[in-house]
Amino acid sequence: MQIHNVNTRGFASDNYSGVHPEILQAIVDANEGHQSAYGSDAYTERLQEVVREHFGPRAEAFPVFNGTGANVIALQSTLPRWGAVIAASTAHIHVDEAGAPERVGGMKLLVVDTPDGKLTPELVDREAWGWGDEHRAQPLTVSITQSTELGTLYTPDEIRALADHAHERGMLLHLDGARLPNAAVALGVPFAEFTTDAGVDILSLGGTKNGAMGAEAVVVLSDRVPDGMKYLRKLNMQLASKMRFISAQLIALYGTDLWQRNATHSNAMAARLRAALADVPGVEFTQEPRANGVFAVLPEGVADRVREHFFFYDWDEAIREVRWMCSFDTTEEDIDSFAKLVRDAATA
Template sequence: MNFASDNVTGASPRILDAVVRANGGAMPAYGADPLSATLQARFRAVFEHPDLAVFPMVTGTATNAIALAAMVPPFGLCLCHQEAHVMDDECGAPEFYTHGAKLSGLPGTGGKIDPDALDARLAAMPRHVKQMPARALTLSQATEGGLVYRPDEVARLAESAHRHGLSVHMDGARFANAVAALGCTPAEVTWRAGVDILSFGASKNGALAAEAIVVFRPDLAETIEYRRKRAGHLLSKSRLLAAQLHAYLDEDHWLANAAHANRMAARLARGLAEIPGVRLAWSVEANEVFPILPARLERGLRAGGAAFHHWDSSSLPPGEAVGAEESFARLITAFSTTEAEVDAFLDLARRCA
């Protein structure tokens, strides 16, 4: 009953099989192999964009950091949600790769940036050489609170950013879960809504270790190839990375995996909501569940072998709070989570309650 993260799972058998198939024989190195050579065409078809550039990566941290480095100069500022992964969980990697740029947080319930707060911040930004100018906005899709931005919400935030001269980045570590939840096309929630660069995640959703920087603006793509190499993230055996991404996209495997994880989260949320004393902080839209639990229930769950994380309560909805005898938790389901695992957790919770 491990609901700590979708990083705790192994890889999808389909993707592992693809890596094994790509492993045989000799192929050119550093992305000159046939699998890497055809990857860009695959992404252009998925995103319905004839000119996008794609750069395979291994870690989400490097993917975000290198993408932001292409958008924000050392003297610049990147706006994000105050709980964004890029600010709280990447050990200063964006600042390091940008050679000194800063991240500045904005409020919003459930990890979603409040558009009025963004407008207010941009309108109040100083225009003096003594202050860092804002040059990029980054959105997490899905958010750290498991909520998703609809295409119109992305467009609203992107329009404000572009109007003030900012580029727009999307941290899509759980992009597949968001697309599966929205039922829209990848294009509708990215470049057609104003996103300039997407960090396309796969490792949380069945890949062994695979991400990609997807660039929709050719002028921003120019330096990323060099930045990736200089940072030590151009793999010599790139075919094994490309094989994962091909298998991930084949027959919409990425969306099937994400849809399953989302269904398991919905099943978990329904069951928790029926337990006395438990309430959900906000609706469950992707594969993350955020319940406020009686402290007694949380202790019983952990004693019974359940794994999950405490969570910060700073982006709870107005009027909501975690009481003295309560705990705020995050539970995440994955492509490999089974109904039996969810039901076992819920049975334990009912007994503890």
């Protein structure tokens, strides 16, 4: 029974989209017969092979339910109880996870302002100090996001510089990869080039924003990460009993070229939207879209008029900045209709 209007479209989040048909089929295919619980199944075993194909022979995947859970246990695994994490002030772990890293994970977040959502070694050093001072939480992990919350990208060289800087100071590097496929497509390089090969120690691998029903994973990339992930996953209520259904989704996404097809499409739709509004009076773009997000400042009242037809979020209400996210199922017709509404509202 369908209880929603299937013609409703929006640009609020790539989480608003449905599930890709190939992933739905993968869930159906995994549903036959019995398989061992808690990850001792054929699908989770196959997922390990898929992850190693992308990230190298050391990589080990731990499927979880959601991105916040992935980030919390990934960061927990890198820290003692007195540890702290350095992150951008726009980082999801700081502004969008309801304090879970600090309240559930038990860590201190040390955030740094950055206009483009990206950390640099120099910005890290604003908080990378005080080791040995019993009055200060010890900075022991740096966390970055790829692509960032502002839609910007780190190059492999930029990540390598951060990793080297962190490791020289006894810190580890975590990467929040909720939109990792969008970054890889935009950069035109394999995952390993800006993760494992660049010195990332552990990452949160996204699936839900790229067409999965609900599937993420923590991927351990280096032996600098202490053992204990399987215990942390259970402790944090992220251990799925019927894990094959999470693993099957990630296999369908990353064990084929589906991740690439979906990300290529959503990135292209964001570029199309940016181009369609480039000459609209009063519309100013705050970031150059590289992935599947567009950030724009609109004239007074335009956002509310357009939201009568397409939903999206305000990003910074003080300057009338909004965020528009494109998904694997965003169509050219969606873009063109939306752009026309923005143009008409801005020029009325």
